[in-house]
Amino acid sequence: MKKQKGPERINIEENSLGINFKKSEQIKNYFNKSSYPWKNDIVTGPLVNNVFIIYVNSKRLQDVIELESLKIINNIEKKLGFSVNSILVQLQNNQQK
Numbered sequence: 437m438k439k440q441k442g443p444e445r446i447n448i449e450e451n452s453l454g455i456n457f458k459k460s461e462q463i464k465n466y467f468n469k470s471s472y473p474w475k476n477d478i479v480t481g482p483l484v485n486n487v488f489i490i491y492v493n494s495k496r497l498q499d500v501i502e503l504e505s506l507k508i509i510n511n512i513e514k515k516l517g518f519s520v521n522s523i524l525v526q527l528q529n530n531q532q533k
Contacts, residue, residue, distance in 0.1 A: 454485040462516050463488055470511075474500065479528065486521040488512075491528045498525045 464480040474497055481489030492498050501508070505523040513519045 455482045456484075457482070459483045459516075459518060460488075463512060463520075466512060466515055472508075481526075483520065486519070487524050488520045488522075489524045489526060491526055493528055495527065498527060501525045 460480070460483040463483060467475050467478070467480055477493065477497055478501070479491040481491055483489075490501060492501065501523070502525050505525075508523060509520050
């Protein structure tokens with residue numbers, strides 16, 4: 437058997453990293469079309485092992501999104517047809533103290 441040259445291609449559905457790129461893109465599009473008042477103040481991250489990551493610039497916004505996380509998860513399941521176990525809200529690196 438001959439070894440492949442170059443980097444290994446990552447399967448967007450199942451990979452060893454646990455990142456689902458297809459669903460991550462669907463959730464990103466969902467947030468872009470949503471009516472959340474803070475949607476322009478976030479950066480959507482990947483869906484890793486059914487945990488969706490959102491990056492924010494302020495602690496206040498982090499708290500607001502964490503309080504609304506169950507509502508957001510339910511809306512994602514209704515609109516997109518798949519479930520997300522939880523939402524992890526993180527401060528962007530330049531905002532961490």
